[in-house]
Amino acid sequence: MPVPPRTPPGVLELLPPQQLAFQHMLDTIRRGFERFGFVPVETPAFELTKVLLTKSGGETEKQVYFVQSTGALKQADGELPELALRFDLTVPLARYVAEHEAKLNFPFRRYQIQRVYRGERAQKGRYREFYQCDIDVVGKDTLPLAYDAEIPAVIYSVFHQLAFGPFTIYLNNRKLLRGLLIAFGVADDRHEAVLHEIDRLGKQPRGELEARLTGEGFGMDPGQVTQLFDLMTGGAGDSRAAFAALGRIEHPNPTLAEGIDELRRVYDGTIALGVPERALQVNLAIVRGLDYYTGTIYETLLDDHPRLGSICSGGRYDNLAGHYTKSKLPGVGISIGATRLFSQLLEMNLIDAARAAVAHVLVLSVDPALAADCARMAAELRDAGLNVEVYGGDDKLGKQLKYADRSKIPLAVIYGSRERDAGVVKVKDLREAAVTKEHDVPRADLVLRIKQLVG
Amino acid sequence: MPVPPRTPPGVLELLPPQQLAFQHMLDTIRRGFERFGFVPVETPAFELTKVLLTKSGGETEKQVYFVQSTGALKQADGELPELALRFDLTVPLARYVAEHEAKLNFPFRRYQIQRVYRGERAQKGRYREFYQCDIDVVGKDTLPLAYDAEIPAVIYSVFHQLAFGPFTIYLNNRKLLRGLLIAFGVADDRHEAVLHEIDRLGKQPRGELEARLTGEGFGMDPGQVTQLFDLMTGGAGDSRAAFAALGRIEHPNPTLAEGIDELRRVYDGTIALGVPERALQVNLAIVRGLDYYTGTIYETLLDDHPRLGSICSGGRYDNLAGHYTKSKLPGVGISIGATRLFSQLLEMNLIDAARAAVAHVLVLSVDPALAADCARMAAELRDAGLNVEVYGGDDKLGKQLKYADRSKIPLAVIYGSRERDAGVVKVKDLREAAVTKEHDVPRADLVLRIKQLVG
Numbered sequence: 001m002p003v004p005p006r007t008p009p010g011v012l013e014l015l016p017p018q019q020l021a022f023q024h025m026l027d028t029i030r031r032g033f034e035r036f037g038f039v040p041v042e043t044p045a046f047e048l049t050k051v052l053l054t055k056s057g058g059e060t061e062k063q064v065y066f067v068q069s070t071g072a073l074k075q076a077d078g079e080l081p082e083l084a085l086r087f088d089l090t091v092p093l094a095r096y097v098a099e100h101e102a103k104l105n106f107p108f109r110r111y112q113i114q115r116v117y118r119g120e121r122a123q124k125g126r127y128r129e130f131y132q133c134d135i136d137v138v139g140k141d142t143l144p145l146a147y148d149a150e151i152p153a154v155i156y157s158v159f160h161q162l163a164f165g166p167f168t169i170y171l172n173n174r175k176l177l178r179g180l181l182i183a184f185g186v187a188d189d190r191h192e193a194v195l196h197e198i199d200r201l202g203k204q205p206r207g208e209l210e211a212r213l214t215g216e217g218f219g220m221d222p223g224q225v226t227q228l229f230d231l232m233t234g235g236a237g238d239s240r241a242a243f244a245a246l247g248r249i250e251h252p253n254p255t256l257a258e259g260i261d262e263l264r265r266v267y268d269g270t271i272a273l274g275v276p277e278r279a280l281q282v283n284l285a286i287v288r289g290l291d292y293y294t295g296t297i298y299e300t301l302l303d304d305h306p307r308l309g310s311i312c313s314g315g316r317y318d319n320l321a322g323h324y325t326k327s328k329l330p331g332v333g334i335s336i337g338a339t340r341l342f343s344q345l346l347e348m349n350l351i352d353a354a355r356a357a358v359a360h361v362l363v364l365s366v367d368p369a370l371a372a373d374c375a376r377m378a379a380e381l382r383d384a385g386l387n388v389e390v391y392g393g394d395d396k397l398g399k400q401l402k403y404a405d406r407s408k409i410p411l412a413v414i415y416g417s418r419e420r421d422a423g424v425v426k427v428k429d430l431r432e433a434a435v436t437k438e439h440d441v442p443r444a445d446l447v448l449r450i451k452q453l454v455g
Numbered sequence: 456m457p458v459p460p461r462t463p464p465g466v467l468e469l470l471p472p473q474q475l476a477f478q479h480m481l482d483t484i485r486r487g488f489e490r491f492g493f494v495p496v497e498t499p500a501f502e503l504t505k506v507l508l509t510k511s512g513g514e515t516e517k518q519v520y521f522v523q524s525t526g527a528l529k530q531a532d533g534e535l536p537e538l539a540l541r542f543d544l545t546v547p548l549a550r551y552v553a554e555h556e557a558k559l560n561f562p563f564r565r566y567q568i569q570r571v572y573r574g575e576r577a578q579k580g581r582y583r584e585f586y587q588c589d590i591d592v593v594g595k596d597t598l599p600l601a602y603d604a605e606i607p608a609v610i611y612s613v614f615h616q617l618a619f620g621p622f623t624i625y626l627n628n629r630k631l632l633r634g635l636l637i638a639f640g641v642a643d644d645r646h647e648a649v650l651h652e653i654d655r656l657g658k659q660p661r662g663e664l665e666a667r668l669t670g671e672g673f674g675m676d677p678g679q680v681t682q683l684f685d686l687m688t689g690g691a692g693d694s695r696a697a698f699a700a701l702g703r704i705e706h707p708n709p710t711l712a713e714g715i716d717e718l719r720r721v722y723d724g725t726i727a728l729g730v731p732e733r734a735l736q737v738n739l740a741i742v743r744g745l746d747y748y749t750g751t752i753y754e755t756l757l758d759d760h761p762r763l764g765s766i767c768s769g770g771r772y773d774n775l776a777g778h779y780t781k782s783k784l785p786g787v788g789i790s791i792g793a794t795r796l797f798s799q800l801l802e803m804n805l806i807d808a809a810r811a812a813v814a815h816v817l818v819l820s821v822d823p824a825l826a827a828d829c830a831r832m833a834a835e836l837r838d839a840g841l842n843v844e845v846y847g848g849d850d851k852l853g854k855q856l857k858y859a860d861r862s863k864i865p866l867a868v869i870y871g872s873r874e875r876d877a878g879v880v881k882v883k884d885l886r887e888a889a890v891t892k893e894h895d896v897p898r899a900d901l902v903l904r905i906k907q908l909v910g
Contacts, residue, residue: 002553002777002780003506003509004779005506005553005554005776005779005780006506007499007503007550007554008503013551014497015558016559019494020494020495021496023495030610035842035843036811036842037817037843037844037864039471039474039813040475040478040813041471043462043468044583045572048461048463050458051458053460053718064524066522066523066524068521068574069517069519069521070516083463083520094460095460095461097463098457098460099460099462104469105862107847119524128500129501134520143847144849146820146847147847150845153830271641272827273824273830273834274831304877323457324460325457356491362492371545371601371724371727375727375728378728382612383488387490388490390605392592392602393598403560404606406560420591447480
């Protein structure tokens with residue numbers, strides 16, 4: 001009795017046409033990162049558990065996959081296995097930079113496109129294995145704010161190339177947020193909790209949030225909450241209005257001033273790098289996690305598909321690798337959750353899997369005596385940069401053409417004794433849109449004509 | 456006290472210059488596979504344990520890494536965790552083809568370049584995580600022998616592109632080997648054991664092997680063993696001589712005849728596909744595993760580095776996915792162990808990590824007032840297909856140039872008020888071999904000149 005062949009739950013496994021489209025997306029992201037001079041890093045899928053989990057317990061540990069061979073399956077009670085799969089690319093980056101610090105050149109600009117693993121309960125939209133595409137610029141001791149402005153320029157370039165439709169990069173600053181709360185009289189120890197509520201703006205009815213913040217738990221003044229929310233949600237789509245509103249805040253404080261100054265410099269710097277104003281917006285309601293980011297923060301939304309949420313997020317952090325080294329390593333970076341994004345676009349039929357074949361040309365097999373000539377033809381086409389498949393065996397022509405069609409290979413080439421005698425090659429254009437379905441091409445012009453047809 | 460940042464044992468983690476070289480190698484392999492029209496497949500790193508381990512016990516299971524989250528760490532005695540990391544790409548291919556059979560187009564030609572995992576004892580040259588680069592052509596019910604001849608053509612094309620020096624693809628056939636043993640009077644039930652000894656030819660002294668085969672365990676006739684070994688090792692470097700010797704075998708049998716016929720057709724077919732004779736050799740001493748391959752088998756050796764062993768091996772199998780489906784799926788394929796090969800070449804200083812930077816150009820930061828002009832310059836260069844990094848912040852010129860040099864970025868561009876007034880850009884060529892170290896290039900010619908300099 002055969003074992004039922006099943007993909008494990010919680011992963012995205014694709015058929016070849018979709019895999020090709022996904023690979024095209026990853027290649028585009030990679031090329032975009034390289035255009036800005038980021039260098040590649042790959043780290044192992046597993047890390048030493050004690051390196052991966054520097055703090056024990058908590059939500060993270062619950063989602064970590066441990067790795068062990070049979071011999072090690074039974075370990076002492078409460079002892080964790082030695083190895084565990086990475087759950088993001090940030091912890092491995094921290095370990096990498098701390099471990100190889102002496103050999104790296106700072107500011108260290110790396111990109112990393114690899115899969116990460118989370119022991120999620122299997123449910124729709126939650127993946128146990130997914131690609132992340134990260135870039136980070138990590139400085140030693142300091143890192144100029146210019147790099148905070150470069151990051152949105154990279155995002156713009158990459159998503160422009162990906163061509164998933166219009167998108168907006170939203171900018172905010174954590175110092176500015178803290179300064180705002182200070183200005184509105186929120187006590188330091190309530191900052192996290194209040195930011196947590198603000199993070200829900202746009203996801204939950206504003207009335208509910210206002211009720212909570214003015215209720216027993218927070219006890220904020222209703223007028224102040226209204227003013228705060230107005231400020232944060234106001235001037236949507238208008239960065240200048242947002243800056244103007246920030247300038248009108250009563251009782252400014254140094255943290256607020258520093259945050260506003262950073263945000264303005266990052267905004268201006270990004271525009272100077274050529275990002276169009278329509279694609280960049282200050283959004284004071286963005287919070288992005290609670291304790292990791294310390295300055296600039298980014299989110300990116302597809303204008304026509306806001307429900308997807310942020311498709312590329314990140315920000316500035318004060319110190320990357322405090323768990324592993326005493327060196328101070330400030331940085332700024334972003335991450336694209338490629339698997340989730342791709343699967344959502346696929347579901348909405350927004351992925352073009354039209355180029356379903358790798359091969360541009362299928363050389364059919366019609367006369368065994370001419371196999372060597374066909375092979376030479378294929379080699380010539382390959383040398384010209386085309387991907388060429390040669391049909392093996394002696395199936396009927398109809399079956400071979402059906403294979404080409406089902407494989408979505410656009411062109412088929414036939415070279416039999418008739419063609420040889422006439423000094424031509426028959427080229428069949430299998431694409432639906434083809435006006436001329438069949439061409440007799442002089443043998444000597446084959447490469448040129450095929451290149452023209454492929455376009 | 457910080458946690459010591461350590462890479463887990465048994466993995467190959469690279470610094471950026473080496474990572475770039477490795478990525479170049481993987482890209483070259485991938486492009487080579489695509490040139491022949493193979494389509495990409497990626498499967499998850501883990502599979503359901505019951506799918507991965509269709510037979511329980513044995514050597515394989517000992518090397519398998521199991522994957523489990525904290526909650527599942529304690530399982531009933533003797534019960535295996537639900538998930539396990541793949542140890543090769545063949546079992547996932549079998550599962551993939553069986554699972555998606557109805558949606559695939561046969562012959563199914565896929566390539567897969569991913570990491571696999573083995574719970575090896577950590578020791579030099581043994582990896583717990585390593586890349587495999589596989590291609591397979593899988594037929595439904597039958598698969599023409601033409602595909603067996605295509606595979607060495609792909610190997611040739613890929614290793615020609617990789618440019619690791621001269622190499623030879625060795626061909627043999629399992630049917631031929633079985634036929635030989637029949638012709639030499641070896642009983643069916645001893646075939647595996649005798650092939651196991653033959654597999655050691657070239658690795659152990661021939662005398663020792665002869666002694667074993669003529670000793671108690673095997674009891675073969677000394678004259679026959681000599682004749683067999685002469686046949687297998689003779690005609691080295693001369694495929695025609697090997698075929699001639701095969702033709703002289705006394706008492707031929709149908710299995711032998713079929714094997715010889717297949718080997719000859721694969722050899723001739725490969726030559727017809729343009730693989731030069733010097734790069735293809737029949738080698739009757741190749742055995743390649745004991746129960747998986749059923750026809751053609753391949754090994755590939757670097758002529759100048761035979762000690763590396765086979766760097767690309769594979770063969771023909773009768774039925775890929777018998778564990779998962781009743782469909783008969785014959786196939787032929789090869790695998791390149793990219794991590795092991797790369798690390799060995801690296802150790803022998805045969806990897807050129809000269810292009811150590813992704814960026815072709817570093818735009819220096821000399822005058823904040825001209826930052827927008829510099830940004831425009833960078834954007835122009837990127838649009839022309841160049842990778843460009845812009846230095847952030849206002850460090851002294853010397854420090855910026857030192858960064859470029861340490862990062863091995865070949866060109867640096869300076870645009871200050873002097874250059875602006877003169878309508879030029881200063882281009883510094885930082886490469887050792889540069890004859891002219893500094894060029895003043897008219898602003899309008901910048902892209903063209905940089906492209907010329909990059910070459």
